[in-house]
Amino acid sequence: MRWKLLIIVSFTVALAAFCIWEVTIHLIFGVRPVQRHDWLLLLSALLPLILAALAAIFVYRHTSRRRKTQAAITALLTLILAVGIYIVGSGLSSRTISIPRPCARPPCI
Numbered sequence: 001m002r003w004k005l006l007i008i009v010s011f012t013v014a015l016a017a018f019c020i021w022e023v024t025i026h027l028i029f030g031v032r033p034v035q036r037h038d039w040l041l042l043l044s045a046l047l048p049l050i051l052a053a054l055a056a057i058f059v060y061r062h063t064s065r066r067r068k069t070q071a072a073i074t075a076l077l078t079l080i081l082a083v084g085i086y087i088v089g090s091g092l093s094s095r096t097i098s099i100p101r102p103c104a105r106p107p108c109i
Contacts, residue, residue: 002063006074013055014081017048018089021082048086052078 024044056075060067 002070005059005062006070006077009055009059010074010077010081013051013078014048014085017051017078017082018085020051021045021047021086022089048079048082052082 021044024047025041028040028044052075055078056071059074060071063070
């Protein structure tokens with residue numbers, strides 16, 4: 001297996017997926033609060049999936065043996081890294097995007 005190719009492609013695409021996903025979320029939700037059942041937020045999660053599929057296709061085309069296995073490993077590793085980067089990034093900037101929660105009592109601040 002070409003581990004260097006798998007790791008480099010996975011890290012690069014995961015970082016690109018996180019950046020594109022974050023920019024998309026800030027462009028869409030930067031001016032208004034995120035609602036609980038907002039379909040745009042769910043739709044924006046397709047971007048990392050699409051980029052992981054493209055990374056898997058890239059690895060599939062640039063390897064000669066065990067193509068399907070390497071493509072599957074690349075896609076899975078890319079998604080895991082993208083979600084991990086997103087969790088760390090959202091933990092560091094948790095005040096930027098927040099979901100408003102309804103209050104149980106009237107004097108809500």
